[in-house]
Amino acid sequence: MAEGIDFKDLKRRMDGAASAFQHDLASLRTGRASANLLDPIHVEAYGASMPVSQVATVSVPEPRMISVAVWDQSMVQAVDKAIRESNLGFNPIVDGSTLRIPLPELNEERRKELVKIAHQYAENARVAARHVRRDGMEHLKKAEKDGDISQDDARSQSDRVQKMTDETISAIDKLLTDKEAEIMQV
Incomplete structure (x- = not known):
């Protein structure tokens, strides 16, 4: 040919x-917790916009809970604000340098x-x-x-x-x- x-x-x-x-x-919520749910969220950190995964460790300790362990204590409020302002309907609970995000029923x-x-x-x-x-x-x-x-x-x-x-x-x-x-x- x-x-x-x-x-x-x-x-x-x-x-x-x-x-x-x-x-x-993967970033769409299905009722089960997934670390990918926070992928679209960006945080204003150190003068730049960064994905949450670059300023914290995102884990899923329970089927209906996401845990975000922020590495830098000074960034906790910025991460909390970014998650609240995202259009995902999450309401994080701040616990020291960790944010717990319970997933409500859809x-x-x-x-x-x-x-x-x-x-x-x-x-x-x-x-x-x-x-x-x-x-x-x-x-x-x-x-x-x-x-x-x-x-x-x-x-x-x-x-x-x-x-x-x-x-x-x-x-x-x-x-x-x-x-x-x-x-x-x-």
Whole structure:
């Protein structure tokens, strides 16, 4: 086969979209405590904005409790403020240099909001996979126009790119379905 496209690179980029989606889903609350729930929170520390994990140790001592052990005593108030001001609905209890965050039961309305957010994350991941497909298809069209590959090769490679895209979107949809079931589970 003549000059085509780099399928390994396309696969890597599509897998990147799916793994970014998986990371986004990990930050969604499902009723169980997870250290990942605090990933989106940034603290103003030492003149810069830092993730909580860079100023404290985040652990899960109980299924419905997150513990944040702040390393620097002077940062406790900043971490507390950042957690309270995040849109996650957490109310930390300050205990010395440790913050305990009890997770309240999720109500039906909040579960539905979380499912909507999960759907938004999924759509963003699908769009990212489609952008990768578009880049691959444009590369194929250019290669065919320049005479680098034949029309038959271009068609077979574009079918392969489409199949790869379909598989990625299918994987994203499965992750979404699993997370939706996890969120709605009472």
